[in-house]
Amino acid sequence: MHGGRVLTHPALARRRFEELAGRDDARLDLVEASLVIALEEHPSLDIDHHLGAFDAWSEAVRGRLEGSRDVERIVGTINRLLFDEEGFHGEDDDYYDPRSALLSEALERHAGLPITLSILYIELSRRAGVEATGVSLPGRFLVKFSGAFGVIVVDPFDGGRVLSTIELQKILDETYGGGVQLREHHLRSFAPKEILARELAQLKAAYLAQHDLARAAASIDRLLILDGRDAYEVRDRAALAMQMHAYRQAIELFERYLALMPSCDDHARVREQIRYLRAWLDQN
Secondary structure: OOOOOOOOOHHHHHHHHHHHHOOOHHHOOHHHHHHHHHHHHOOOOOHHHHHHHHHHHHHHHHHHHOOOOOHHHHHHHHHHHHHHHOOOEEOOOOOOOHHHHOHHHHHHHOEEOHHHHHHHHHHHHHHOOOOEEEEEEOOEEEEEEEEOOEEEEEEHHHOOEEEOHHHHHHHHHHHHOOOOOOOHHHHOOEOHHHHHHHHHHHHHHHHHHOOOHHHHHHHHHHHHHHOOOOHHHHHHHHHHHHHOOOHHHHHHHHHHHHHHOOOOOOHHHHHHHHHHHHHHHHHO
């Protein structure tokens, strides 16, 4: 950030996020979209400064590769730049600190959570001409390269280490006690918008842990920009609206949830909640 920078109104950041979310995945830059998420949280953020730094790293990676599309060479080149030269490293001391979920913080501190470091890795790979995707295993967000060479999985949280099948299985064993065998579906590729949704979900969880209802609600609003038919986010947003005493909005959102999930298990309870809110509004 630079001193004296003009504040960006959160509504403008939201509008920019809507514009980016409207793009197809092939045209969506994860670094820019993640910084726009951060801009709504911190209106003084100098996005251009961060984008400029990232552009310089991208250019350095491309220059060193000299047109090579060899994945092992790309991984080695990115690892040297990000982790050896720039000093990026994994850090999750306070998983529920909202700042940890913001890419801008990772860029400023050269440290971050698995998902923020993976976003940098994915975009550097894409700009080098090789497609990389996100992969989610319990407690880990990883980067996957696929092609005629097979599958290579990298852990940006651990300095870009390439993980063997045995190491991937060990990650599952740590959660499931050896009861789950690594299968292809465990390495499902996450599309860019799904990665942004994971980022916003982390932000939402962090704000809920701090009882910051307004910012948690703003996180859900952006999740619903990415997928307006996510019934569970609609229900969570309705619950927050009720806690924030925005009862008309809560009714509208609860009804939207029931329209999306007509056979939901909590149908009767939600209907009762709507009746209660309407009765309160009629009496006040």
